[in-house]
Amino acid sequence: MATTKAEPGSSQRFEKDTREKIVSVVRHAILLTWSFVVLFPLYWLASMSLKPPGQANTLPPDWVFLPTVYNYLQLFQRSKFVTAFGNSLIMVAASVVLVLLIGVPAAYVLSRYDIPMERDVLVWILSSRMLPPIAVVLPFFFIFRNLNLFDTRIGMVLMYVSINLSLVVWVMKAFFDGIPVTLEEAARVDGATRFQGFRKVVLPAAKPGIYSVAIISFIFAWIELLFGLVLTNSKAVPVTLYVYSFIGSRSIEWSMLAAASMAMIIPVAVFLILVNKYLAAGLSFGVVLKE
Template sequence: MSGLSVDRKRQLKEVGRHGILLTWLAIALFPFYWIVTMSLKETVDALAIPPEWIFVPIFDNYLELMRDPDFAVALANSFLVVGGSVLLVLLIGVPGAYALSRYEVPAERDVMIWILSSRMLPPVAVIVPFFILYGRLDLLDTRIGLTFILTTINIAIVVWVMKAFFDGIPPALEEAAMVDGATRFQAFRRVVLPTAIPGIIAVAIISFIFGWIELVFSLVLTGTETRTAPIYMYQFIGSRSIDWGMLAAASTVLVMPIVLFLVLVNKYLAAGLSFGVALKE
């Protein structure tokens, strides 16, 4: 009887644990569910109180969105700018993090804090100097200008995460390669980089998300030809009314690349954010 009692308690604990997890999952997913359902409703139903939980979905908002050439341009701008910034931030941040991990850098702690401080500043605190600087360099309303800004924003995250990841990779691996005749760069490229792939993918995902949702710099430094998808959505917010259906449809389309990206590389993200602990062990 005591054995059955223990098993019963264990089952109840498992049920309770799964119930808590499912509750939190429902709470986390509810805003996304609300936006998606709002995009599939008529305007009257979208604003109905109490909400219309059962309704006939319509796709007019999505069809109108896809027929708008400005939306395609804005979406393409987002992919180009964010993709370019992720590539740049990896090319700069990964070797920088490796150097900070493997070499004796004077005042390394101060350097790391200085790098992190660039992420601490709110965009509104530096947007005016950047606007003046970009005006003098003719980078206003350019994709390359916004790419540089997003690179600057995300470089701190890449350096901090990848340094911790490289710290978890035993130096003996590359030392063994150099004993066999490889140079430091060859050991980095052939031994360290393949081992660090989960961390690189993790910081690439994080940089992509932060760049994809960036609003303040995109709002001030871009124009009609270079505006990104988040800025495009502002046209549905008027001074007297808000087109909730179109806004919800645009929000859903904007979120989907991030969701699909996370689903496809979820295992790499989990491994990368472990900071190399498994390698240390």
């Protein structure tokens, strides 16, 4: 009985499809494992915040338990936490708006105009982030005290702006460098002024970068602790300082600490959700390629 010989092409295609399926399975397995590793601390924190105080730090941990919102109720019943949370929201939001108003135009000028000693100016701007915060917090303390900015919201807003300004200028300059000048020239040919070209042509093209530096500036200011510890006392205390208060010299309130930490994550998560569609493009610096 005669048998038909398999075609070499079909065998190669079968082997290729098999290899692609194996690679796909391995890739998804690695991604799932990495996602589990990254998200597990967040799950642990959330589970601690939903456990009764006596059950939060038991070893071995209770994987199956009855969730409770007792810790959150206790947390938000404390007026000092609500005040500190509101302080951080107001101060951080104001600092993000102010740093964008200052940093974005400054980056545009550095990108489009011939500035004398431009490289030196950029290095000088970047040098504000070279020193560790512990090295500059004491001079800021004396400056703020002499200017009556100690323990004020305005003082903390200015501090957050000084922390994030160099980041905004450097990142946004990279975005503006990637936007073709011909777009603005075409707008001016149509009768637009330089400012109109900047507002109607350049800013929309740089929107991913603006959202990226906004979220990064928000996070850096939101989690800042050292300057709040030294430059505030009672009126402008940030939420990070109040969360730190749950760590005592003899004991740690684990359940309350977990609940406060989860409450701190909420504003960042909401901001990320709102700007999610711009964030991926912004972090990759891929707005427009210069011709």
